[in-house]
């Protein structure tokens with residue numbers, strides 16, 4: 297892993313999102329890309345239905361879920377000491393892996409992700425939870441980059457509504473008032489990563505280009521966080537109305 301900026305913690309606490317260039321090497325990115333292709337081709341059919349969400353064509357993978365359970369090669373990223381040491385101060389405690397997943401945003405048909413805050417899904421209190429989002433392809437303005445509202449991690453979980461989007465069942469009741477051109481756009485080279493706080497507002501557009509935009513996500517919480525029953529009840533209503541698979 298590239299040595300991160302010494303002001304990483306300060307930047308993360310101020311903005312709720314930070315970029316780390318060359319988080320993975322080119323060889324590591326190639327190995328992840330090859331393993332994702334192999335897993336989808338050879339293993340996915342034998343996994344439970346909730347291991348993936350498909351795009352509207354019913355075939356192409358939109359998301360892979362629970363890879364920490366289903367795939368040893370990818371699970372190893374959640375166990376890496378250098379990654380855990382990097383994020384421990386950000387989650388204010390011993391990191392506990394909550395999940396490894398992908399947002400594949402396939403070429404031409406990759407669907408958008410509505411405005412949301414991850415803690416509406418993770419339901420943790422205190423909200424010391426983050427996502428390391430690692431670019432497996434180049435992320436451009438055209439192929440559905442993630443837009444983040446800097447500073448919104450301080451707003452708490454804002455009112456939500458079921459989104460009706462498979463794979464992102466709970467969205468914000470109202471989109472952010474911050475105009476798109478003032479939001480932070482995560483343009484990344486393969487191997488670069490963003491780290492975002494679980495209350496940071498974010499969203500992404502569909503991918504209409506000829507190039508896929510795959511993100512590998514590692515979600516960690518501090519070992520002191522607990523499930524908030526009220527958040528969990530709201531999430532359960534949305535996820536029941538629109539299950540991931």
Ligand SMILES: O=C(O)CCC(=O)C(=O)O
Pocket residue numbers: 399401409414427429440441442498499500511513
């Ligand atoms: O990859 C995307 O477009 C959205 C990812 C996302 O919502 C997340 O990392 O929480």
